[in-house]
Amino acid sequence: MKNTPAIQIAIERIKLKKKAFRVTAYKLANGQITITVRQMAITVRKQPGTAKNFIKRLGVNPTVARMPNCCVADMVDLKVAIDYFRDLNESGKGNIRTLLGQECLTERLSQEEAKRND
Numbered sequence: 001m002k003n004t005p006a007i008q009i010a011i012e013r014i015k016l017k018k019k020a021f022r023v024t025a026y027k028l029a030n031g032q033i034t035i036t037v038r039q040m041a042i043t044v045r046k047q048p049g050t051a052k053n054f055i056k057r058l059g060v061n062p063t064v065a066r067m068p069n070c071c072v073a074d075m076v077d078l079k080v081a082i083d084y085f086r087d088l089n090e091s092g093k094g095n096i097r098t099l100l101g102q103e104c105l106t107e108r109l110s111q112e113e114a115k116r117n118d
Contacts, residue, residue: 021100034075
């Protein structure tokens, strides 16, 4: 029988935007801020398969989480999404949304780290 990972609960919806970039992130009960793998790709006009392949290449296991609308989705930490956008930008496959997304998520991550250090 296949082991099913424990499902985390998303306790807060966080809307992030910067000019043409918009995405919804989720804060999990353990305090981690995540984004769905699908949204990580779709929001920057890429196919979900590219994000899945990137995650697989890194060896990252997505967190399975139940969102506020009761859907269950694979989620990754904001750092992984930032690395995905950076990889697209540095490989020449990025666009204005990947540039803005990298900036937006990096700023949010910095804000969260500053809160933890206070």
